[in-house]
Amino acid sequence: MHASLPLAGRTALVTGVSRRRGIGFAVATKLAELGANLVIHHHRPHDLDQPWGGDDLDAVRRGIRSALTPGAEMRDLGADLADPAQVEPLIDAARGLTGELDLLVCNHAKSGDDGGILDMTPERLDAFWDVNARSTLLLTAAFARSRRPKAEADAAPLRPGERLRRDAPFAEPRGRVVWMTSGQVHGPMRGEVAYATSKAALAGVTATVAAELLELGILLNTVDPGPVNTGYLDAETADRPLDExxxxxATTPFGRVGRPEDVANLIGWLVTPAAAWVTGQVLTSDGGFSLG
Structure with a gap:
């Protein structure tokens, strides 16, 4: 594996790649630059309901293809991850690109149409949970099953505290998973109770799932990207007041919010051999906003 292309020969699935302003596009582009084969997932109807609207998917595809290294392959797939029946087929289709899937980045999220605690209904809570938390867990489960030795495929469910059986230590990680949380532990997210709840669940269960995946040689880390302008902080497409x-x-050390590339650089590092000793962590990449 060439040092400048640490992901050469690896295949990655990045979910939530539908806008050139988005984090998913930046992550997919970074992984392509590192040599990976790419499968990108999108669900454009969600974007069409947002103030910033949908993007040109052909332009999204062209942008990522232009970053691919010679010989690398790419495929894009649409799926509504609110529907659990579409989760496992997405993993199977991603594996079909090269015959194996090595990296899973769960970047997709439902946003908008949220509210404060006085606005909560079962339907609103379920809608955010289904997309942000449930589908991420189900994608990870399907990915892990695809990496599990065939001899253990029919093993009984684990009891509390029980470990998976494995034959020997692993010479290197056998897969990587990255989840995305939000800044709910650093301060209030007013008017985003359902979103913050679904994202808090992922951060809260990271250590538990990471410990189980580690028995398969798979590393899981969760990233809190902090405030990243993907269009929701532009005056013409903002989904919140921007007056202040x-x-x-102007009072912050760097005078700006995050850019999608900031997050992509961290995730790009997390899925390379350079980060082979990092797992089970919830990493905040916010330029110090949470320290203010």
Whole structure:
């Protein structure tokens, strides 16, 4: 494996890749630059319901293809991950690109149409849970099953505290998973109770799932990207008041919010051999916003 292309020969599935302004696009582009084969997932109807609207998917595809290294392959797939029946077929289709799937980045998320605690209904809570938490767990489960030795495929479910059986230590990680949480532990997210709840679940269960995946040689880490402008902080497409933002940013050390590339650089590192000793962590990449 060439040092400048640490993901050469690896295949990655990145979910939530539908807009060139988005984190998913930046992550997929970074992994392509590192040599990976790419499968990108999108669900454009969600974007069409947002203030920033949908992007040109052909332009999204062209942008990522232009970053692929010679010989690398790419495929894109649409799926509504609110439907659990579409989860496992997505993993199977991603594996079909090269015959194996090595990396899973769960970047997809439902946003918008949220509210404060006085606005909560069972339907609203379920809608965010289904997309942000449930589908991420189901994608990870399907990915892990695809990496499990065939001899253990029919093993009984684990009891509390029980470990998976494995034959020997692993010479290197056998897979990587990255989840995305939010900044709910660093301060209030007013008006985003359902979103924050679904994202808090992922951060809260990271250590538990990471410990189980580690028995298969799979590393799991969760990233909190902090405030990243993917269009929701542009005046013409904002989904929140921006009156005081510019003045506030002037008081911060770097004078800006995050960019999708900031997150992509961290995730790109996490899935390379350089980060082979990092697992079970919830990593905040916010330029110090949470320290203010």
């Amino acid at each position: 933002l510019e003045a506030y940013l």
